[in-house]
Amino acid sequence: MSVTQMKGDFRTISGFVPTSRTVDAVNDMNDVINMSSLLEKILMFIPAFQIFAGRNTYTNVTLASTAQNIKDYDWVMFAQAVQSIDTVKRERLEKIAFQAALLSMGKERTLGKERTFWECVYNAL
Incomplete structure (x- = not known):
């Protein structure tokens, strides 16, 4: 079963x-x-450290230099870095769930419930 076929297929497992x-x-x-x-x-x-302690401002912290550091900080790159954490986390979780579903194929003792469980986990992500 491919990943795209699995998504959106929710079940109850008793x-x-x-x-x-x-x-x-x-x-x-x-x-x-x-x-x-x-x-x-x-x-x-990281931004607080780089703005207030980075860029040689720790020796003479002034309102002007702090304001300049805030203005010059690369907020777009910072936002992208923060957003990428969730993307990477979701991909890692999907990979674990997908691999667990693949490894549970053909388990007679669980009557396929383990695979169904992992398919549900994958769908929930």
């Missing part, structure tokens, strides 16, 4: 018991989410 592989994949997804959140927080401090 009696699903996750395998250790599914638990590991969910933990990987949580790690991606946590690291993305940390990266966003760190990235928010």
Whole structure:
């Protein structure tokens, strides 16, 4: 099943018991989410540091030099960097969900519920 066919196909799964592989994949997804959140927080401090402590203003911080640094800061590039975090996070999560769905193909013991679960996760992203 290709990625484009899978998107938008939501189901209810009753009696699903996750395998250790599914638990590991969910933990990987949580790690991606946590690291993305940390990266966003760190990235928010960069303009403040560069404006107030960067560009040799730390020796003589004046209102004029601070205003000039704010004006000269590349806010477009900063916005693109912040927006790209969410894009990369979503792509990583989709990759984990898609790979987990592929690895769960043909599991007789779970009667296909594991694959259905991962298809639902992928669709939710």
